[in-house]
Amino acid sequence: MSDSPTILICNDDSVDAPGLRCLIESVSGLGHIIAVAPSTPQSGKSSAITVDKPLRIARRPDIGQAEVYAVNGTPVDCVKLAMHTVLSGKKVAAVLSGINHGSNAGNCVIYSGTMGAAFEACMLGIPAIGFSLLHHSWEADFSQCGHFVRSITKAVIDKGLPKGICLNVNIPARCIPNGVKVVKAGEGYWTEEYVDYIDPQGRPFYLLTGRYIDTNPESDQTDSYWLDRNYVTVVPVRPDPTATDCLEAVGNIIGE
């Protein structure tokens, strides 16, 4: 195995998540696999980093042929600390994140800890892919993911990705997908975001929920559209948020 490529696997649902095990099994044999995942669930952590508390990394039992480690931090902490410790000085062929329990389509990508890990790897120049299954349950059936996860990963390891780009892959959960579509993120926003409560002392508190509004549901260019039609979607995403097409317009607005 010493000449085989090293693959780092992360996620945001924690080292104990079934989706992590599925991702490891899906790419078994493609390389030497190291999994470094959060010790507790980190959903919605985006690209958050831990700036103010000690981080630790602890060996866990292997999963299949993967060496597994847990970190008491965010998905981005996992990538950074993996590169600093177990992968120090090693060339990493790919970073895979997931498989997330739940969709990261549409504008969910910006909140996603799964994609936070992929963005981090991408900024280090490593080909990176985030995978998500459109099912939140811990008991979700990941069996239909394997084929797509493996073929997309193999293509990326063999051919690379454009500079500064990583992939956000979502997999529908209803039945065997019809195929794969490379598309844009769907446009949308969240509404009715909280349920309001009153605690025993009479004070209000709020718990996050929300309903996603697709603002362009007719467009056949988006992940939301094709996921609804039972396709795996691949969105090429760029960690650098600069809107290069708007430099002149913004210069005119602020009177540079």
Add this chain to the structure above:
Amino acid sequence: MSDSPTILICNDDSVDAPGLRCLIESVSGLGHIIAVAPSTPQSGKSSAITVDKPLRIARRPDIGQAEVYAVNGTPVDCVKLAMHTVLSGKKVAAVLSGINHGSNAGNCVIYSGTMGAAFEACMLGIPAIGFSLLHHSWEADFSQCGHFVRSITKAVIDKGLPKGICLNVNIPARCIPNGVKVVKAGEGYWTEEYVDYIDPQGRPFYLLTGRYIDTNPESDQTDSYWLDRNYVTVVPVRPDPTATDCLEAVGNIIGE
């Protein structure tokens, strides 16, 4: 004041940060100001959301003419909960975030809680600007920020911003800036990211630090370049990370 525009102010350094006070004072008179900020520092929280614990919002003493509230969550939680509670049903003319104690230039933008709040507002269709001063200290001198913060905010309220775009504004801290440049985010990455420690029980732990490597320091098209030359920089940024220019290339790679 009932006809004046409503301005929401957030930050990531907490409701007690001097940068929040400076931002409020800088835009005084431009509208009715509501500040909703985290009750504790949230640096590096990116677009993280709190998915699993009760959020509360509490009235704090006014700062200048601003109504002030604290939220026990992230910067994005502050924007979402402000819209759900104190701003429910109100039209918001602009969301301002900051003034951050420290740079959000180069690739720092992806980790920034300050910019997380701006991205969130942008996705709700509200003109949004994140402001940062290149000085980490709680005692930083914000006096040179006021003029630039006010003029950029006024231009954005008067003229709007392109759809799906918000602004990442960084302000140099050495002396009065020479002017304003609308530019791209500098390209770079972090290295030497942790200091290694051993605890009294002999177990290793790690604290985040890091050195930023500018991978294109000669380019005069970036925020890093112009901040070094004492200019205020404005980077138009887009919450949607889709790399629309790479759809075809990625289609070829994964064999869609």
